[in-house]
Amino acid sequence: MTRVAAEREVEAARNEAVEGTSRRWGNEVPGRSIRREWRSSSVFAGDAAQERDPRERELVGGPSELLPPRSQLVEYYAQTVVGRTQVQSTRRRTSKRKSCRLSTKSSLQYYLERVLESPGGIAKVLHLVQAATDRDVDEVNASSWTPLVGAIFLLGKNTTAKGNSAESEERLLQLVLACHRRGISLNSGAWFGGDYHRPLTVAAYYGYSSAVRLLVELGALPDLRNGQGQNAFISAFQNPTSGRSNCLRLCDERTAGMLLELGVVTSDLGLWTRAPRGTLCYVTDCSLSSSAMSNALRNKNVDAVRFLRDAGGVITDFDYLSLRRRGRGKVRSVLLSMVVEVFSDSRETFTTSEVATNNGGIMKKSQLFQRVKSWDQRIDWSFPPTWKVGVALCQDCGLPPAIFRSHVVPYLDRDWFYAPALLAPRVQLDDKWYSGLV
Numbered sequence: 001m002t003r004v005a006a007e008r009e010v011e012a013a014r015n016e017a018v019e020g021t022s023r024r025w026g027n028e029v030p031g032r033s034i035r036r037e038w039r040s041s042s043v044f045a046g047d048a049a050q051e052r053d054p055r056e057r058e059l060v061g062g063p064s065e066l067l068p069p070r071s072q073l074v075e076y077y078a079q080t081v082v083g084r085t086q087v088q089s090t091r092r093r094t095s096k097r098k099s100c101r102l103s104t105k106s107s108l109q110y111y112l113e114r115v116l117e118s119p120g121g122i123a124k125v126l127h128l129v130q131a132a133t134d135r136d137v138d139e140v141n142a143s144s145w146t147p148l149v150g151a152i153f154l155l156g157k158n159t160t161a162k163g164n165s166a167e168s169e170e171r172l173l174q175l176v177l178a179c180h181r182r183g184i185s186l187n188s189g190a191w192f193g194g195d196y197h198r199p200l201t202v203a204a205y206y207g208y209s210s211a212v213r214l215l216v217e218l219g220a221l222p223d224l225r226n227g228q229g230q231n232a233f234i235s236a237f238q239n240p241t242s243g244r245s246n247c248l249r250l251c252d253e254r255t256a257g258m259l260l261e262l263g264v265v266t267s268d269l270g271l272w273t274r275a276p277r278g279t280l281c282y283v284t285d286c287s288l289s290s291s292a293m294s295n296a297l298r299n300k301n302v303d304a305v306r307f308l309r310d311a312g313g314v315i316t317d318f319d320y321l322s323l324r325r326r327g328r329g330k331v332r333s334v335l336l337s338m339v340v341e342v343f344s345d346s347r348e349t350f351t352t353s354e355v356a357t358n359n360g361g362i363m364k365k366s367q368l369f370q371r372v373k374s375w376d377q378r379i380d381w382s383f384p385p386t387w388k389v390g391v392a393l394c395q396d397c398g399l400p401p402a403i404f405r406s407h408v409v410p411y412l413d414r415d416w417f418y419a420p421a422l423l424a425p426r427v428q429l430d431d432k433w434y435s436g437l438v
Contacts, residue, residue, distance in 0.1 A: 105143070106136060106139035106140055106143065107136065107139075108128065108132050108136035108137070108139065108140055109139070109140055109143065109145055109147075111128055112125055112128055112129075112147045112150075113147075113150070115128065116147070116150045116151065116154060121151075121154060122151055122154065122155065122171050122175065125147050125151055125175065126171075126174060126175055126178055129147065129175070129178045129179055129182055129184065130178055130182070132182055134183075137182055137183050137184055140184060140188075141183070141184065141185050141188065144185070144188045144189065145188055145189070145190055146179065146184055146185060146186070146188040146189065146190060146199060147175075147179070147184075147190075148175065148176065148179060148184075148186070148199035148202075149189055149190035149192055149197045149198070149199055149202055150190060150192065151172070151175055152172065152199060152202040152203055152206060152208070152211075153192055153197075153202060155168045155171065155172055155206070155208075156202070156205075156206035156240060159206050159207065159240055159241065160241065161241050161244055161247070161249060162249070162250075163207055163249060163250060163251035164206065164207060164208060164251060168208075169208060169210055169211065172203070172208055172211045173210060173211060173214060176199075176211060176214055176215060176218070177214070180218050186199060186200070186215055186218055186219060186220040187219075187220055187221055187224060187278075189226070194227075195226060195227035195228055196226055196227035197226045197227065198220075198224055198225075198226055199215060199220065200212065200215045200216070200220045200221075200222060200224070200232045201224075201225075201226045201230060201231065201232050201235045202226075202235075203215060203232075204232040204233070204235040204236040204255050204256075204259075205235040205236070205238055205240060206240055207236070207240075207249055207251030207252045207254070207255050208251075208255070209251060209254045209255040209258045212232065212236075212255050212258055212259065213258050213262065216259075216262050216264060217262075221277075221278035221279060222259060222264040222265075222278070222279070222280070222281050223264075223277070223278045223279065223280060223281045223282075224278045231281050231285070232259060232264075232281065233256065233259055233265050233281040233283070233292060234285075234291070234292045234295070236252055236255045236256040236259065237252060237256065237292050237295060237296060237301070237304045237307075237308075238252075238295070239252065245299040245301065246299050246300045246301050246302075247301065247303070248301055248303035248304045248307065253303070253307060256307065256311075259281065260311060264279070264280055264281055265280070265281045265282075265283060265311070266280055266281070266282060266283070266312075267282075267283045267284070267311065267312025267313065269282065272285070283308065283311050283312050283313040284313050284314055284315075284316050286316055286318050286319065290318075290319070290322075291313075291316055291318075291319060292304070292308055292313065293305065293308050293313045293314070293315060293316070293319060294316075294318075294319040294322070296308060297319070297323075297334055297335060297338050298334065300334075300337075300338065302338065302341045302342060305338055305341075305342055306342050309342065309381045313381065314380075314381045314382075314383075314384075314385070315335070315381065315382050315383065315384050316384065316385065317384045317385055317386050319384075320335070320384040320414065320415075321384075321418070321422060321423070323335055324415055324418075324423055325423065325424065325425050326425065327425070331414075332369070335382060336369055336372055336373065337369075339372045339379055339382045340368050340369060340372055343368070343372060343378065343379060373413065373414075374410040374411060375409050375410050375412065376410070382414075383414055384414060386417050386418060387412070387414055387415075387416070387417055389417070390412075390416065390417030391409060391412065
């Protein structure tokens with residue numbers, strides 16, 4: 001700010017204070033803050049004999065104060081206020097330079113991101129990774145970034161309902177091996193589409209079973225999550241093709257089976273809790289997101305539900321309560337209908353020699369709905385853990401175990417042991433969900 005501008009501001013403040021204007025800035029009379037700051041400074045000599053305008057003796061809106069001479073006030077304003085503004089602008093420029101330095105990417109990461117968007121990006125990424133220096137690799141690992149995420153997303157664009165091409169599988173395997181040989185971490189990730197992703201979860205999502213096997217064998221941790229809280233096992237049951245969420249592709253089933261074969265998925269909760277972090281997946285884990293069983297039920301994916309049931313998956317309390325709080329109709333339309341489909345092998349009728357009251361042993365679907373409401377060993381997976389705990393706490397109610405199992409347990413509903421507050425519907429208020437009795 002120039003001296004002329006400072007002189008104009010001081011003149012305007014003096015005129016407003018002297019002429020008795022009622023306009024205020026906050027709780028200060030215009031010009032008073034400048035006067036008070038000036039009086040406490042070393043510039044003010046306290047010489048009352050100096051000549052001043054008689055109009056300055058009386059100030060509107062407060063007690064009378066002696067204003068300094070106009071020349072000294074302009075000099076003080078130019079030295080302090082203008083200097084303070086220059087210092088603040090210098091600090092802002094310095095902070096901007098620091099933030100730019102902190103967000104600077106390594107040269108290898110910059111070029112890898114650029115070539116991924118160009119034609120022939122996978123081949124160029126492979127060449128850059130092979131030609132990278134040890135310093136470049138250290139910088140990439142320090143930022144916890146990997147080019148594998150972007151490369152898998154690029155190759156996955158061509159995936160279909162039948163799976164992936166052999167060419168894309170081979171190119172991905174070459175890139176994984178190149179990154180491993182150059183020392184690029186296979187457990188790092190990258191931001192893509194607003195979420196943080198890891199190579200193993202993205203490869204499982206697109207059904208690259210051979211790449212999933214190679215990543216696990218080279219040290220990639222299967223239970224590390226992406227930005228949505230999903231590990232490799234949960235991602236394997238998600239169909240990337242649009243409009244096909246109710247189908248389990250052959251490549252996705254092969255990928256999930258590969259994880260089971262490698263021994264990185266378990267249905268034993270104790271073994272999962274004792275395992276080192278990230279090394280083992282739990283079949284019904286829903287600690288950070290909905291479980292694989294819950295996603296399969298929501299998408300009405302019969303093949304996925306059957307696969308998870310065979311792998312030891314069950315309905316968790318969280319999965320069941322999320323359905324029950326939306327009403328008994330939701331439990332019937334989602335859970336019980338899926339149990340019927342799995343129990344009857346996707347047919348609307350079920351033939352059994354155990355039912356003698358039906359013609360030829362054929363049970364209609366409406367009758368089968370009533371049957372799956374009661375406990376049966378074959379549909380034990382559809383009963384939440386709290387139900388099983390409640391049955392165990394009953395200690396057979398003083399009856400012989402065979403009598404209790406055959407005449408009492410089959411008539412216990414899935415939600416008989418839950419408190420009413422847990423089963424109450426949830427209401428959305430102010431963008432938050434609340435549950436309570438209604």
